[in-house]
Amino acid sequence: MLEYKVLPAGDTALVVEFGDRIDRSLSAAVLSLARNLDTEQIAGIVETVPTFRSLMVHYEPLVLPASALMAKIDEQIKKLTAREIIGRMWRLPVCYDPGFAIDLDDVAQRAALSRQRVVELHSGQIYHVYMLGFLPGQAYMGEVAAELALDRRATPRTKIPAGSLAIAARISCVFPLETPCGWHVIGRCPIPLWDRARATALLAPADKVTFVPVSVREYETLVTRAAQGILRIEPVSDCVEAVA
Amino acid sequence: MKPALRVLSAGLSTTVQDAGRYGFQRLGVSLAGALDPVSLRVANLLAGNPENTGTLEALYVGPSFAVEADDVRLAFAGADAAIEIYANADAGRGDKLTPMRSARVRRGQVIRIGSLKKSASLYIAVEGGFDIAPVLGSVSTDSRGMIGGWNGRALADGDVLPLKRAAASERDEFRIDGLQLAAPRRFRAVLGPQNDYFSTGEIERFFCHEYTVSAESNRMGLQLEGTPIHHRHGFNIVSDAIATGSIQVPGSGQPIVLLADHQTTGGYPKIATVISADLPALGRLAIGSKIGFTPITMDEAATARRQLSATLDAIPGKLVRMPTAAMDAAQLLACNLISGVHDAAA
Numbered sequence: 186m187l188e189y190k191v192l193p194a195g196d197t198a199l200v201v202e203f204g205d206r207i208d209r210s211l212s213a214a215v216l217s218l219a220r221n222l223d224t225e226q227i228a229g230i231v232e233t234v235p236t237f238r239s240l241m242v243h244y245e246p247l248v249l250p251a252s253a254l255m256a257k258i259d260e261q262i263k264k265l266t267a268r269e270i271i272g273r274m275w276r277l278p279v280c281y282d283p284g285f286a287i288d289l290d291d292v293a294q295r296a297a298l299s300r301q302r303v304v305e306l307h308s309g310q311i312y313h314v315y316m317l318g319f320l321p322g323q324a325y326m327g328e329v330a331a332e333l334a335l336d337r338r339a340t341p342r343t344k345i346p347a348g349s350l351a352i353a354a355r356i357s358c359v360f361p362l363e364t365p366c367g368w369h370v371i372g373r374c375p376i377p378l379w380d381r382a383r384a385t386a387l388l389a390p391a392d393k394v395t396f397v398p399v400s401v402r403e404y405e406t407l408v409t410r411a412a413q414g415i416l417r418i419e420p421v422s423d424c425v426e427a428v429a
Numbered sequence: 430m431k432p433a434l435r436v437l438s439a440g441l442s443t444t445v446q447d448a449g450r451y452g453f454q455r456l457g458v459s460l461a462g463a464l465d466p467v468s469l470r471v472a473n474l475l476a477g478n479p480e481n482t483g484t485l486e487a488l489y490v491g492p493s494f495a496v497e498a499d500d501v502r503l504a505f506a507g508a509d510a511a512i513e514i515y516a517n518a519d520a521g522r523g524d525k526l527t528p529m530r531s532a533r534v535r536r537g538q539v540i541r542i543g544s545l546k547k548s549a550s551l552y553i554a555v556e557g558g559f560d561i562a563p564v565l566g567s568v569s570t571d572s573r574g575m576i577g578g579w580n581g582r583a584l585a586d587g588d589v590l591p592l593k594r595a596a597a598s599e600r601d602e603f604r605i606d607g608l609q610l611a612a613p614r615r616f617r618a619v620l621g622p623q624n625d626y627f628s629t630g631e632i633e634r635f636f637c638h639e640y641t642v643s644a645e646s647n648r649m650g651l652q653l654e655g656t657p658i659h660h661r662h663g664f665n666i667v668s669d670a671i672a673t674g675s676i677q678v679p680g681s682g683q684p685i686v687l688l689a690d691h692q693t694t695g696g697y698p699k700i701a702t703v704i705s706a707d708l709p710a711l712g713r714l715a716i717g718s719k720i721g722f723t724p725i726t727m728d729e730a731a732t733a734r735r736q737l738s739a740t741l742d743a744i745p746g747k748l749v750r751m752p753t754a755a756m757d758a759a760q761l762l763a764c765n766l767i768s769g770v771h772d773a774a775a
Contacts, residue, residue, distance in 0.1 A: 192622035194672035195702035196730035241670030318694030
């Protein structure tokens with residue numbers, strides 16, 4: 186059986202923690218537990234929030250006391266298999282033009298690589314969506330190639346534009362809204378990851394993503410079509426996932 | 430013309446809030462919702478609404494607005510505030526109204542709310558509620574995510590907030606007596622989720638200290654100032670989910686108590702979490718307040734939650750019908766105006 190810890194987060198939420206690192210097998214456990222708890226529709230569970238290595242369970246203690254909830258969770262974890270849930274596969278266009286990629290040169294310099302090589306490394310990867318958080322629709326994707334792993338910027342920027350693609354350590358994010366940010370911005374994605382009108386997120390945990398480099402012109406065409414609401418964004422159907 | 434309230438002055442930070450947006454934190458969508466859900470409920474009860482109807486939440490300095498409806502029933506709960514009803518936008522003097530009551534205000538009249546006292550938050554309910562479409566089941570404003578409320582943001586001067594009702598219902602006004610809504614000096618908290626990032630000594634120090642609510646505070650969190658709390662081994666954790674009331678300790682060692690607009694996930698260790706029964710009082714704390722935390726057990730937290738639930742259930746019993754003889758300011762003002770018109774015509 187999987188090892189886990191239960192940590193209280195006040196009297197209406199607890200954290201089921203499978204480990205303390207970013208890891209695909211921990212993510213598999215988190216996402217499987219989230220799915221199973223949601224499927225069970227246990228009275229007293231308000232919502233679950235999956236993250237890299239833990240699942241937060243919000244609950245109503247007057248309906249489901251903590252001890253009873255912990256027993257339910259233990260029962261579900263005993264049934265978990267280590268198999269990874271496979272989500273949808275997406276190919277997201279990204280413009281890596283230095284006009285958008287304000288930190289591309291800096292990243293290339295720090296990694297002692299050419300700008301072109303940075304783009305190749307970043308786009309030549311299938312990313313796993315670990316979690317959504319921080320901003321609506323913001324997906325945390327891994328793993329960024331080890332050659333590009335950098336700590337966050339010493340001084341965060343007070344603002345980066347919506348759609349900015351950025352990296353920090355082994356994680357890549359597209360920031361769906363304008364936001365302060367301490368990550369390294371290396372491109373811009375024309376596809377809205379958060380649809381304000383419909384209040385929906387494009388990506389979900391367990392989805393797989395690759396980034397396809399596009400020119401400034403293609404980027405602008407896509408932005409225009411997205412703004413006109415005539416951009417159809419659909420997952421790639423023939424996803425063959427390389428199991429980690 | 431659609432019945433509405435026209436915002437003449439938006440106040441410092443006035444947002445539409447209900448009980449919050451539950452069930453979408455997994456999408457990165459913050460809860461938002463009233464900082465003080467008890468006062469939200471009281472305002473709605475006074476206005477005759479279901480208890481979690483969307484109201485205006487004003488922080489520190491209240492808004493001013495003009496009535497563009499036949500009339501509207503308003504109710505105020507939370508902070509003490511100078512609330513005045515003026516005959517129109519140009520009137521030099523208004524009639525004072527105390528919070529914790531409902532009042533009927535007529536077309537063209539102007540409501541001005543000054544600085545808030547005794548609490549940072551005041552809830553202004555309108556009978557029938559605002560005609561605002563819920564987003565993901567809630568009308569709460571999430572300013573960071575630009576979701577819900579009035580165009581996903583705090584009110585601005587000139588906004589026109591549509592009302593569901595064109596006129597107030599015919600009934601007496603209500604006030605509420607004997608409800609203690611002051612913020613305490615000490616807040617109860619349970620340890621965790623990351624108390625293991627701190628030594629026993631540091632945890633003891635945290636619970637002994639007094640902290641001051643700093644001016645950096647907002648709807649995302651109360652930034653506290655006091656003796657810094659040191660981490661045992663570093664202050665970065667792999668991002669995990671955040672519960673409202675959790676007290677995170679960043680590298681500076683100055684704790685932050687996370688409130689309704691907190692981001693869904695974050696990467697700082699959380700030493701303890703304020704219990705759910707004490708969250709409404711957290712939402713009343715003004716900048717400069719001095720507070721401390723008391724550790725309690727999960728069982729004690731459950732008892733406190735039951736007690737809060739009982740207190741909330743008892744609130745409708747505290748409503749007092751206001752005798753029509755003691756005519757409220759708005760009505761009095763309307764009478765004066767009408768007689769004034771008569772005099773002029775005579």
